[in-house]
Amino acid sequence: MFRMMNAQQPGDQTAGNTTDILHDFQVSFFAMRRLATFPWTFLEKELANEKTSELVSDILKQTCLHPLCQKHPPSVKYRRLFLTELIRRQEAAEAEPLDELYDALGQVLGAEEGAECYKSYILPCGGAVSLLESVAVISDGTTGLVTWEAGLYLAEWALDNQQAFSGRTVLELGSGVGLTGITVCRSCGPSRFVFSDCHRSVLQKLRDNVRLNGLDGRTGPGVRVEELDWGAATEERLREIGANIVIAADVVYDPDVIGCLVKLLSRILRGSSPPEGPPEVLISSTIRNPDTYNCFKLQLESAGISHDVITGPVSHVFPYNRVSAIELIKLYI
Template sequence: MEEEPMAEKQPVEEEEAPAEERLELAFQRGFLAGRRVAQLPWEDLEQTLSNTKDSSLLLAVLQKTVLHPLCLKYPPSVKYRRHFLSELIRKHECTTDEPLDELYEALGDVLNAAASTHCYKSYILPSGDAVTIRENVAIISQGTTGLVTWDAGLYLAEWALEHPFVFTNRRILELGSGIGLTGITVCKTCRPRAYTFSDHHQCVLEELSENIRLNGLFVQCEHYSLAGEKCRDREAELAKLQGPSITVAELDWNSVTEEELAKFQADVIIAADVVYDPDLTRSLVAVLQKLPACTNDGNPTEIYIASTSRNPDTYSHFQRVLEQVGIRWEDLPELRKNFLPYDQNAKISILKLLL
């Protein structure tokens, strides 16, 4: 099992920290998560540098980003680090201070580094712990978009951080888990009893399993099309020893049966960024129709679907198909914070479905 990623413990309420420290932490969270370089708080940095006339802030930013232990062990892409350091050097060159050898040494190391088809993104949670995800540099690779993290997955993960009671001590089934950001966040922070990650693409399943292990979690069952009895037999034991019972399941939406879905015994079903193609939408709704309306305890099954509305017609089509098959839905309120780095300008929403 991989060693769990290291992270500096951060206070939950950073508003009380000095302004420079808040700025350093903003760079740290954004950089480690691979947020677009242009979206990092450069204007605030320029303003602070013009007021202080002290380049020590630049060194502090460097230490919390490119030289941070998480970056050294699980680095963002070479291209991303090169772009970031070039911009940091430009900001320093606007000051009257002497050149900082540390900045140029860091850039030299990156320029000499070999590029890879993979990179890492690390998301610092409010607790100070981190979720680190290995993903592909290319948005589309090996015939799938499932090897990168999308905004709705970040949004759903942050919603889970605000509503941990939805998941605590319950069995969760995630549809279209991709490479695992949402589910790993839930497993590390919300204490579910059991969690089933599911997807259909073989490469996605392999990367998903590696990311689960990368974050110090234990995969009890791997690549099962059904939730095996031997997984459920150890749920209580695993909950006491090392967290939830975790299954990675291959799930084909076009062929899965009601009986197979019932065997997962899920109390809560979630999915993120699965509404982007009309053909896929019909397959998704067909799966939703096959889900048990009630849990084994007799409570209604809870279903939450997070979506980025890139094409309003596609999203409206999803809602119409739900209505046609008699699945009711309600929009959940927007999040109060933007701790994880999803695009605040994107139109992201979560529907709670009522079977």
């Protein structure tokens, strides 16, 4: 695994600010955030004051020249746009030229863009969760080949509540590319973790990402990747999994599948109980369409399933759009 930024030195405010900015550039770059969200204003002020390229060089070392970028690079187009913007800001400030910056741009200008790229999410403990994702939002007829905000939020909640997963068997519904589950496996100490999805393309990508992050059964918790059709999953199958806690993120988006999802959740809560009682069930949702989300809650109520909204702040670990309305609920009967 790769170590990321070193912690700032206590009492050194300038070094602290610079370290924070370098960290912001790094986490935003590897997660392929929109360039407009980067802390360009700080960079411009530093360049105007110093007229040197030292900070630009440090940014380059934490992004395009970082070992993680050599192994799991963001898309070619993204790196090209990032470097072009970095050069534009440097030249506008009339700072001293930096050969490494132009060399890095020259390398990506000659590279071919593929249908897939890597996104990496920096963990508080050091290292990163790296995911091979589709460049397109919708690919192979599914949205499951990219990471969505509710999954990032649930992963942050898990990092703040590691005791909820420690030593337990976890089932994740609709795992997608695997960000939430891999974060839990890497940081929260579950005894077993079952990733699941029903789309073949998603399952293949999911298996690739699980292996990519070293969760191949040789180290860490026992990990399985399984096909799980919500409409066909039997109580016997769910009992075999024996989950103590069930999680899901961004699974409430299509009115046509809500009925199957609610029936599955009912089977999980009523028929797949391990010896210590029904599993905990946590659902994280980005509320894009309030009518669809309210329909989900009404169907839960009709099925005799109650819910509590889990409130309170979570630590901001991953970069994503926090303007979106995201709700995390706990289900029970």
